[in-house]
């Protein structure tokens with residue numbers, strides 16, 4: 001079975017919609033990679049993230065906002081023959097998203113971003129207190145290009 005690339009935005013959006021975690025890859029000032037798992041929100045080609053105000057990833061992203069974000073869903077182990085290691089494979093649907101991180105400091109927009117993140121995990125509505133809001137950093141990535149790939153699935 002061959003892997004297939006998918007190009008329809010609705011198929012890419014569906015894969016992202018089936019993920020609870022994304023992996024944000026960045027490159028530091030020494031040209032070394034750094035990848036961190038994140039919870040996220042997503043709508044209309046924009047990925048929403050939040051974190052503590054400071055940390056290594058923030059230091060890196062301030063200097064180089066370019067990111068490659070990976071989403072991976074529907075993992076299923078498959079074997080043609082259980083005795084043959086090389087016949088095992090992992091069925092999956094996955095997406096890479098390329099873009100630049102923009103930090104969002106505006107108070108009301110911050111709340112919107114937190115709501116976008118929470119909406120990926122629960123239907124509840126939330127209120128945020130001001131001290132907590134001040135302690136959180138929100139950011140967004142307007143995706144410039146996507147690559148979608150599936151293996152073991154028709155679509």
Ligand SMILES: Cc1cc2nc3c(=O)[nH]c(=O)nc-3n(C[C@H](O)[C@H](O)[C@H](O)COP(=O)(O)OP(=O)(O)OC[C@H]3O[C@@H](n4cnc5c(N)ncnc54)[C@H](O)[C@@H]3O)c2cc1C
Pocket residue numbers: 021036037038039040050051052054055056057058
């Ligand atoms: C499923 C999942 C969801 C998460 N969601 C979020 C989120 O939405 N927002 C968020 O800010 N963080 C999230 N985290 C935590 C995140 O992956 C980072 O650990 C955290 O953001 C701190 O990153 P930093 O670069 O600021 O680390 P720092 O605290 O500055 O890093 C200190 C050291 O810890 C190491 N380190 C950092 N993160 C990890 C890690 N995940 N595993 C192993 N070593 C690590 C670094 O290499 C560094 O040397 C999530 C983690 C998981 C597993």
